[in-house]
Amino acid sequence: KKGGRINATTALAANLLNIKPVMKFGTGKLDIFQKCRGIKKSRKAMLDAMHNELETTFKKEYEAGKIYLMAASSSTSEVTADWISQIRESFPGMDVMCDDLSLGLSCHIGPDGLGIGCSCMPL
Incomplete structure (x- = not known):
């Protein structure tokens, strides 16, 4: 709302319904992947x-075991630790690295943003 991307009515409805957008980075663009009600569902x-x-x-x-996961967060250390734990539970045996979200992205999504990604090791 503050950035002008959605109007006040939409922002109010999303806030009342506790709607959290899940975004997905594609090739060169960011799109809404899904809208969820609540942080657990997102x-x-x-x-x-x-x-x-x-x-x-x-x-x-x-399948070759050449992937590691990356968690990202603009939230508190407790929320970040919980997110990493949830990732490790969902992907047992996989390496999980974590870093703070960049300031450029954090200023657009606001506090308490979480993310997950992956990177390939050389084959």
Whole structure:
């Protein structure tokens, strides 16, 4: 709302319904992947999307064990630690690295942003 991307009525409705947008980076653009009611459902949507990416886009590297996961956060250290724990539970045995979200991204999404991504090791 503050940035002018949505109007006040939409922002109020999203706030009342506790709607959390789940975003996805594509090739050069950021799109809304899914809208969820509550943080638990949005976290599950992100984990499900990562499972899907590992089974499709990164299947060869995933099967070879050449993938590591990356968690990102603009939230508190407690929330970040909980997010990393949830990722490790969902992807047992996989390496998980974590870093703060960049300031450029954090200023657009605001506080308490979470993310997940993956990177391939050389084959």
